[in-house]
Amino acid sequence: MIHDDEIYDQLRNNVKEFVRREVEPIAKKMDLEDYFPVDVFKKMGEMGYLGITVGEDYGGSDLGYLGQAIIEEELGYSSPSLALSYGAHSNLTLDNLYRNGSKDQREEYVPKLSSGKYIGSLGLTEPMSGSDALNMKTTAVRNGNKFIINGSKTYITNAPYADLFLTYTRMGKDHSAFIILATDDGFSRGKKFDKMGMRGSPTGEIFFQDLKVPENRLVGKENEGKKIILNGLNSERAILSFIFVGLARRALDEAIKYSVERKQFGESLYKFEMIQDKLATMYTRYRASRLLAYDSLKHLRKNGMDVKNAAASVLYSAQVSEYIAREAIQIFGGAGYMHDTGIDRLMRDAILGQIGAGTTEIRKKLISGALIKEYREGRNID
Ligand SMILES: Cc1cc2nc3c(=O)[nH]c(=O)nc-3n(C[C@H](O)[C@H](O)[C@H](O)COP(=O)(O)OP(=O)(O)OC[C@H]3O[C@@H](n4cnc5c(N)ncnc54)[C@H](O)[C@@H]3O)c2cc1C
Numbered sequence: 001m002i003h004d005d006e007i008y009d010q011l012r013n014n015v016k017e018f019v020r021r022e023v024e025p026i027a028k029k030m031d032l033e034d035y036f037p038v039d040v041f042k043k044m045g046e047m048g049y050l051g052i053t054v055g056e057d058y059g060g061s062d063l064g065y066l067g068q069a070i071i072e073e074e075l076g077y078s079s080p081s082l083a084l085s086y087g088a089h090s091n092l093t094l095d096n097l098y099r100n101g102s103k104d105q106r107e108e109y110v111p112k113l114s115s116g117k118y119i120g121s122l123g124l125t126e127p128m129s130g131s132d133a134l135n136m137k138t139t140a141v142r143n144g145n146k147f148i149i150n151g152s153k154t155y156i157t158n159a160p161y162a163d164l165f166l167t168y169t170r171m172g173k174d175h176s177a178f179i180i181l182a183t184d185d186g187f188s189r190g191k192k193f194d195k196m197g198m199r200g201s202p203t204g205e206i207f208f209q210d211l212k213v214p215e216n217r218l219v220g221k222e223n224e225g226k227k228i229i230l231n232g233l234n235s236e237r238a239i240l241s242f243i244f245v246g247l248a249r250r251a252l253d254e255a256i257k258y259s260v261e262r263k264q265f266g267e268s269l270y271k272f273e274m275i276q277d278k279l280a281t282m283y284t285r286y287r288a289s290r291l292l293a294y295d296s297l298k299h300l301r302k303n304g305m306d307v308k309n310a311a312a313s314v315l316y317s318a319q320v321s322e323y324i325a326r327e328a329i330q331i332f333g334g335a336g337y338m339h340d341t342g343i344d345r346l347m348r349d350a351i352l353g354q355i356g357a358g359t360t361e362i363r364k365k366l367i368s369g370a371l372i373k374e375y376r377e378g379r380n381i382d
Pocket of ligand 1: 198
């Protein structure tokens with residue numbers, strides 16, 4: 001009998017091999033040319049990575065959030081931007097649709113997203129509503145057995161390439177979620193953004209003008225979108241952490257190697273106490289962020305709406321990855337400031353960690369809010 005641990009060890013080894021073969025050779029090109037490798041994305045579908053949380057009957061691998069976290073971590077080690085696009089597809093869109101979609105929606109769309117036939121994208125953020133996400137302006141109005149959607153979304157990962165958009169709208173005072181296809185009349189794409197980091201993960205705008213969808217494209221119940229939004233953000237935060245855990249491990253690996261190879265004053269850098277201090281602190285924070293991230297998965301499985309652990313995980317892993325990437329650049333000295341070494345890419349990519357899926361400030365607001373609520377309910381921190 002194969003134990004769970006062995007299955008996940010095997011998955012990690014497979015992903016590492018996939019990353020070595022398919023991702024590492026193009027990671028630099030993705031950054032320098034802002035190149036999104038559609039073919040590699042489709043291969044991730046063939047490997048079973050895209051539908052990792054989806055049941056086998058819908059073309060998935062059924063390895064849950066732990067499987068998804070392992071893939072994010074290993075992709076994040078080589079290409080945080082590919083990991084970001086993977087997360088937008090596999091977690092934000094596919095897993096969300098799989099959890100909340102009707103049987104017909106699952107049958108129609110989940111296998112296409114699991115195989116990579118469709119690229120998925122999630123539309124929440126709008127020009128006037130980012131942190132205040134529920135205050136969106138995009139509307140859906142019922143018209144017989146159809147809904148008419150008007151509005152726009154911005155900063156959407158995968159938007160320039162996606163076939164399917166899980167899109168949140170306002171409906172009266174409440175919210176609803178819809179499946180919108182790139183082929184729908186009334187759908188259009190805006191510009192692809194030119195970013196400082198996470199280059200190669202395409203980010204864009206989308207517009208809906210009198211876009212009509214049949215009622216079978218409504219995900220979940222009418223006006224019950226808020227629960228889907230908040231639940232989705234919670235799982236997104238826990239899973240996103242792993243990109244930054246992987247990124248931090250890469251920056252630390254590169255810094256250790258350089259500190260052995262590079263000599264000054266006749267000694268390898270690692271012989272200097274100030275460099276030893278850096279390496280030891282980098283490792284300790286990396287390790288703590290990794291443990292916190294895996295711990296957050298337990299809470300995610302126990303209770304999908306345990307807000308504080310998912311927020312704490314991504315808060316810390318994002319801050320730690322930025323710190324470690326910055327220290328790695330310092331250890332590289334002038335070489336770290338050059339594109340050639342690739343350490344600058346890790347720093348630029350790490351900054352997104354404090355912005356996406358709710359900013360650092362919003363995460364702190366969520367954590368402190370949950371602590372006060374639990375205190376008022378007479379609960380102690382476990
Ligand atoms: C590369 C990239 C990819 C993205 N991908 C997606 C995606 O796939 N789908 C999607 O829907 N969105 C996506 N986003 C959007 C992202 O979620 C938002 O950028 C983020 O939530 C912040 O919103 P904002 O940019 O409008 O900033 P704002 O909300 O305008 O915030 C500006 C500043 O004010 C602070 N602030 C705001 N409110 C408060 C408060 N109450 N207390 C304290 N400080 C506050 C913020 O923390 C921040 O520092 C992406 C963004 C980027 C950069």
